[in-house]
Amino acid sequence: MKFKNLLIICNTFPDKDNTFVAGIFVKEQVKHLKKYFENIYVISPVAYGMEYLRKTHLEKYTFDNVHVYFPKYFNLPFFYFHFRDFWVNLEYSCIYDLIKRENLQFDLVHAHYTWPSGAVAIELKKKFRVPVVITEHTHITLYKELKKKNKQYINTWKQCDAIIRVNKKDIPLIVDQGEVPAQKIFHVVNGFDPLKFKYITKDDARHKLGLKNDLKIVYNVGRLYEEKGQNYLIDAINEVVKTRKDVLCIIGGSGPLRDKLQNQINDLNLQNHVLLIGFVPDELLSFWMYACDVFVLPSLSEGNPTVMFECLGCGKPFVGTKVGGVPEIIISDDYGLVVEPKNSKDLANMIKIALDKKWDSQHIKRYGEKFTWENITKDIISVYMKI
Known part of the structure; x- marks a missing residue:
């Protein structure tokens, strides 16, 4: 395989001992993907204040050839409902600074969830000229955004190189938006260890x-x-x-x-x-x-x-x-x-x-x-x- 290093962007990711389990399915997937790469870098940005609300303390850690980062950044819940591009820009800046600071080299980006991780991954694609895969995990959220014909979702899907959907029945719904070709959407379920x-x-x-x-x-x-x-x-x-x-x-x-x-x-x-x-x-x-x-x-x-x-x-x-x-x-x-x-x-x-x-x-x-x-x-x- 031509890829050496994989960068994963995700909304949440477990801590070292899995006491914080949000995104555990991503971590389990990474444990088995790591044998295909020299290095995997996982970046899960954390807005200031979220650790207090979640009652967690997240610090970077490494297992085998997987390096996990939780960069902190400023954000406001207001941006979830209004001016969502600000949210993407804030996360992108946080991740970009970490990439440059740690001198991370990667050949492929895999984002989990279309927003905000997928939207941020598209900005990384523009900067580093690497392909992007997005796995869309949500259920109710996805249906809401499809019903609204959310342009941010559609533009993110148009610009990525592949979309993974964890169930089959939703793939035609994404295609029906009229701007995302069926051949770039793949059905891959979750798994277990x-x-x-x-x-x-x-x-x-x-x-x-x-x-x-x-x-x-x-x-x-x-x-x-x-x-x-x-x-x-x-x-x-x-x-x-x-x-x-x-x-x-x-x-x-x-x-x-x-x-x-x-x-x-x-x-x-x-x-x-x-x-x-x-x-x-x-x-x-x-x-x-x-x-x-x-x-x-x-x-x-x-x-x-x-x-x-x-x-x-x-x-x-x-x-x-x-x-x-x-x-x-x-x-x-x-x-x-x-x-x-x-x-x-x-x-x-x-x-x-x-x-x-x-x-x-x-x-x-x-x-x-x-x-x-x-x-x-x-x-x-x-x-x-x-x-």
Whole structure:
């Protein structure tokens, strides 16, 4: 491959020990892309004040041949709604200064999300004369911008060299804007790292976590944000336990809705049936996944959730909502069940069906293995080569 060094621009990126997990799917992808390059540089600009709001502290770090930077810059939320070009200019200046200061040399830019990272990448393309690939991950945001025929999005897509979309159904919507040729848009899903999920029996996993073997365990992990829909899951469990008392729902992850969700659990008297366990460190991810009977993702919006592939790769049935690329992956009742978002009663019914059904875990696992990052990064490299 002619590329030596890759520059990645992304809106968010995890810290060194993954206690800040926003953009974790980008980091997992990078871990497998790195073998194709001499160096990968990741730049994720952070506006002053954001670390305080997120309760994080982000510092540059290196793993193997990957170098991660979090340059600080001045910005205002006002620019998100008005004069958005100012936002792009501020990020571009911040990134350009870092590139010159660190003397970074790169042959290709891969931006995650069209805005602002993709728009910034186009400015880098003009300056450094390198090709740009943009992966668009969003769901609701993308539809809003397409409906508005957002010129900033369209101009960014016109000027980049390739677009990666994580689900198929949205590609015609982008083409229908009339200015982006279909041949520059590629469908590449997200993936998962099987090495993070070393097999362990359900009994051993439950013993490690102090969970009873006679329970039916429903598991969810993700950021505690509105779009992840954990409040609908809690309501669904409230319906489930009306007919069976052996169900325990484990919700892993941290975020601003923790107190609100805990209050919901308390109000419904579900303290014995729903537990918020907080941030799940990497070394416990496989234990929680293998301890459960079914994994549930009640999201209101998704691109193509990494945790879905992790679930399938561990041979666990997946119950999720019909958002983003989920229906394109859960193509058979042999792998899981899907429901409309924001419908707790239907979600409860699907959970009950999933808990009663006899699943072929090896069949699910074989299907999930198609989506390892090792396989998915080959598709990404193919896109790089085409440009």
